[in-house]
């Protein structure tokens with residue numbers, strides 16, 4: 001596994017129907033996971049052997065080791 005970073009990130013939904021989309025690691029970058037969060041729901045996740053990128057669609061706060069990032073409305 002080429003991912004040595006064990007840190008977590010947290011996504012907090014600020015509206016209903018926020019989409020958290022996991023994208024595959026490796027040659028092909030494809031959607032492999034879709035998680036739907038309603039307002040106030042929180043998802044705690046890591047990057048893994050299978051997941052190298054995450055796309056967040058909808059109003060949410062994302063807590064990362066680099067700071068807190070908010071998506072736009």
Ligand code: TRP
Nearest residue numbers: 021022033045046048050051054
């Ligand atoms: N089975 C996926 C994996 O191990 C689950 C996962 C981990 C995931 N981190 C994620 C899904 C972030 C969506 C977003 O890679």
